[in-house]
Amino acid sequence: MSLTLKPKAGATPAAAKRPLAASPGTFLIWGSMAVFLLLLLGVVSSVVVNSFAKEWFDTWLPSGYTPAWYADAWKEYDLGQVIGTTLTVSIAVVGISVLIGAPASYVLARRSFPGKNILMLVFLLPIMMPPITYGIPLATLLTYYHLAPGLTGVILANLVPSIPFVILTMTPFIEQINPSIESAARMCGANMLRLFTRILAPLLVPGILAAAVLVLVRTVGMFELTFLTSDSTSDTLVVALFTAMTGAGIRAQQSVDAMAVVYMLMMMVLLVVALRFVNPTQLVSQVREETD
Amino acid sequence: MTLTGQRPARVDQEPGSRPALSHRLAERGIDKLLLLLLPALVFALVLFVYPFVYGLGLSFQPKTGGVFGAYVKFFTDPSVRGLDSIWVTLQLALPAALLNVLVSVPIAYKMRGKFRGKRALTTVLVIPITLGTVLTAEGLLNFFGQRGWLNRFLGLLGFEPLQLVQNYWGVLWSLIISGFPFAFLLILSYLSGIDPSLEAAARTLGADWKQRFRRITLPLLAPGLAITFCLTFVLAFSVFPSAILVGDPSGSTRVIAYVAYNAWGQQFDYPLASAAAIVMGAVELVVIVLVLIWRSRMYKGSTGGKG
Numbered sequence: 161m162s163l164t165l166k167p168k169a170g171a172t173p174a175a176a177k178r179p180l181a182a183s184p185g186t187f188l189i190w191g192s193m194a195v196f197l198l199l200l201l202g203v204v205s206s207v208v209v210n211s212f213a214k215e216w217f218d219t220w221l222p223s224g225y226t227p228a229w230y231a232d233a234w235k236e237y238d239l240g241q242v243i244g245t246t247l248t249v250s251i252a253v254v255g256i257s258v259l260i261g262a263p264a265s266y267v268l269a270r271r272s273f274p275g276k277n278i279l280m281l282v283f284l285l286p287i288m289m290p291p292i293t294y295g296i297p298l299a300t301l302l303t304y305y306h307l308a309p310g311l312t313g314v315i316l317a318n319l320v321p322s323i324p325f326v327i328l329t330m331t332p333f334i335e336q337i338n339p340s341i342e343s344a345a346r347m348c349g350a351n352m353l354r355l356f357t358r359i360l361a362p363l364l365v366p367g368i369l370a371a372a373v374l375v376l377v378r379t380v381g382m383f384e385l386t387f388l389t390s391d392s393t394s395d396t397l398v399v400a401l402f403t404a405m406t407g408a409g410i411r412a413q414q415s416v417d418a419m420a421v422v423y424m425l426m427m428m429v430l431l432v433v434a435l436r437f438v439n440p441t442q443l444v445s446q447v448r449e450e451t452d
Numbered sequence: 453m454t455l456t457g458q459r460p461a462r463v464d465q466e467p468g469s470r471p472a473l474s475h476r477l478a479e480r481g482i483d484k485l486l487l488l489l490l491p492a493l494v495f496a497l498v499l500f501v502y503p504f505v506y507g508l509g510l511s512f513q514p515k516t517g518g519v520f521g522a523y524v525k526f527f528t529d530p531s532v533r534g535l536d537s538i539w540v541t542l543q544l545a546l547p548a549a550l551l552n553v554l555v556s557v558p559i560a561y562k563m564r565g566k567f568r569g570k571r572a573l574t575t576v577l578v579i580p581i582t583l584g585t586v587l588t589a590e591g592l593l594n595f596f597g598q599r600g601w602l603n604r605f606l607g608l609l610g611f612e613p614l615q616l617v618q619n620y621w622g623v624l625w626s627l628i629i630s631g632f633p634f635a636f637l638l639i640l641s642y643l644s645g646i647d648p649s650l651e652a653a654a655r656t657l658g659a660d661w662k663q664r665f666r667r668i669t670l671p672l673l674a675p676g677l678a679i680t681f682c683l684t685f686v687l688a689f690s691v692f693p694s695a696i697l698v699g700d701p702s703g704s705t706r707v708i709a710y711v712a713y714n715a716w717g718q719q720f721d722y723p724l725a726s727a728a729a730i731v732m733g734a735v736e737l738v739v740i741v742l743v744l745i746w747r748s749r750m751y752k753g754s755t756g757g758k759g
Binding site: 297 | 493495500508575591592682722725732
C-alpha cells in the first residue's frame with residue numbers, strides 16, 4: 161500500500177505544473193500492479209500452504225499442517241541426487257562458459273575485424289532462438305554420438321546458449337576498462353597471459369561474477385535443453401519437477417509442491433546473490449547511476 | 453622476443469591505418485588475440501551450427517514422401533496439426549509479449565526516478581523469475597482452479613466459478629508471470645538509459661507530460677521496446693512445459709514446441725521433429741524481422757540511451 165503513496169509524495173512538488181489528469185493514470189498503474197502482485201501472492205502461497213497441508217479439499221485452508229511432505233519428497237524423488245546433478249551441471253556450465261566466453265568477449269569488445277558481424281550473429285542466434293528449435297537437432301546428434309542422454313549431453317546442450325550469454329554480458333564490462341591500462345602493461349613488458357592474469361582478470365571480477373551468476377540462474381532454470389538430453393540419472397531439479405508433476409497421479413500432490421518450494425527457495429537465493437553483483441538496470445546499457 | 457615473431461603478421465594487417473605508437477603496439481598482437489575467439493567459435497560451430505545444419509538435412513530425408521515429405525506431413529497430416537499449432541502458439545505468444553511490454557512501460561516510467569524502496573520494489577517485481585514453470589503451474593492450478601481461492605472468493609460475491617486453467621487462459625497467465633519480470637527489467641534499463649535532461653529541456657519549452665512522452669521518450673525508447681518485445685516474444689513462443697501443465701496440450705494449447713517434442717520423443721520421427729523445429733525457428737524469425745523493420749521505420753537516428 162505504501163506503493164501507491166510514495167510516487168505521489170514525490171509528485172506533489174510538481175503538482176502545480178502537472179495536470180490533474182495524471183493522477184487517475186498513476187492510480188490505475190499502481191492499482192493494477194497491486195492486483196497483479198496480489199494474484200501472484202495467491203499463486204505462490206497456495207503452493208506453499210499446500211506443501212504443508214495434511215489434507216486440503218473443499219475448504220479455505222487445509223485441515224492440518226505437517227512438514228512431512230518435505231521428507232517425503234526428499235526420499236521419493238531422490239532429491240539429494242537431483243540437487244547434486246543440478247549443482248554439477250550448473251557449475252560445469254558456468255566454469256566452461258566463462259573460460260570460453262570471457263576471452264572471446266574481450267576480443268569482440270576491443271577489436272573490429274572482417275566477418276565480425278557474421279560472428280556476432282552466430283553468437284546471437286542461440287539466444288534469440290527457442291531452445292526446442294536447436295535442442296531437438298542437437299539432442300538427436302548427441303544421442304547419435306552416445307553423449308546423450310546423460311550428464312555429458314546435459315552439460316554440452318546447456319553450454320550452447322550459455323557461452324553467447326557470457327559473451328553478451330561481459331562485453332560491456334570490458335568496454336568500460338580503459339585500454340590505456342593494457343597498453344601501459346604491454347609497454348612494461350607484460351605478455352598476453354600476464355596481461356590477462358594481472359591486469360584484466362582483477363578488473364573484470366565484477367563482470368565475470370555477473371556473467372557467472374546469471375548463467376547459473378539460467379542453467380538451473382533451463383528446462384527444455386536438459387529435458388531433451390537427460391535420463392532419469394541426470395535430471396536436474398526443473399526436469400525432475402516436471403516429470404513428477406506430469407507423472408503424478410498416484411503420488412501426493414503435496415510432495416510435488418514441497419519440491420517446487422525447495423526449487424523456488426534455491427532460485428531466490430541465487431537471484432538475491434545475482435542482484436548483489438549486478439544492478440539489473442545495467443544489464444543492457446551502461447547506465448551510470450550516481451548512487452544506488 | 454614476441455616482437456620479431458609477430459612482425460610479418462603486422463604487414464598483412466595494413467600498417468599505417470593506425471599511426472599512433474600505442475595503436476601499433478596493440479595491433480602487434482592482433483593475430484594472437486583473434487585466437488582467443490577460437491574456442492567460442494569452435495563451440496558455436498560444433499554445438500549450434502552443425503546440429504542445425506544436420507537437423508535441416510534430416511528434415512529433408514523422411515522415410516516416406518520425398519524431399520519435402522516431412523514438411524508436407526507437418527502442415528497437412530491431421531494427426532500432427534502443424535499449421536494449427538503455429539496459430540495456437542502465435543495466439544499465445546503475441547498477446548503475452550505485447551501485454552508484458554505495454555504494461556512494463558508505465559510502471560518502469562513511474563519507477564525510473566529515485567524513491568525510497570525502489571530496490572525492494574524492483575526485487576518484488578523480479579521475484580517471479582525464481583518461481584519456475586512447475587511452481588507457477590501448481591500455483592495456478594491451486595489458486596485459479598475450480599476449488600481455488602479465487603473461485604471461492606468469487607463465489608462469496610455470488611459469481612459462477614470461472615474456468616481459468618487447463619485451457620488457453622492458464623497458459624497465458626503463466627506466460628505473463630514468467631515474462632513480465634524480464635520485460636520490466638529490460639524496459640527499466642532502457643528507460644534509465646535515456647538522459648533525463650532531454651525531458652527537462654522539453655519541459656522548460658513548455659511541453660506537457662503527454663508531449664514529452666510522445667515526442668521524446670517514446671522515440672528514444674523505440675529500439676528498446678523492439679528488442680524487449682523480441683526477447684519476451686522468444687520466451688513466450690518457446691512455451692512448452694506450461695502448455696502441458698496448465699494447458700490442454702491435445703487441444704486448445706497444442707503449441708508447436710509440443711508438436712516438435714511429440715514427434716521427437718514420442719514417435720521417434722526425427723525428420724518430422726526437425727521439420728517442426730525448423731518451421732518453429734522460421735516463424736519466430738519472421739516475427740522478429742517484422743518487428744525490427746517496424747522499429748527502423750518508426751525512428752531513424754541515434755538512440756540517446758545506449759540501445
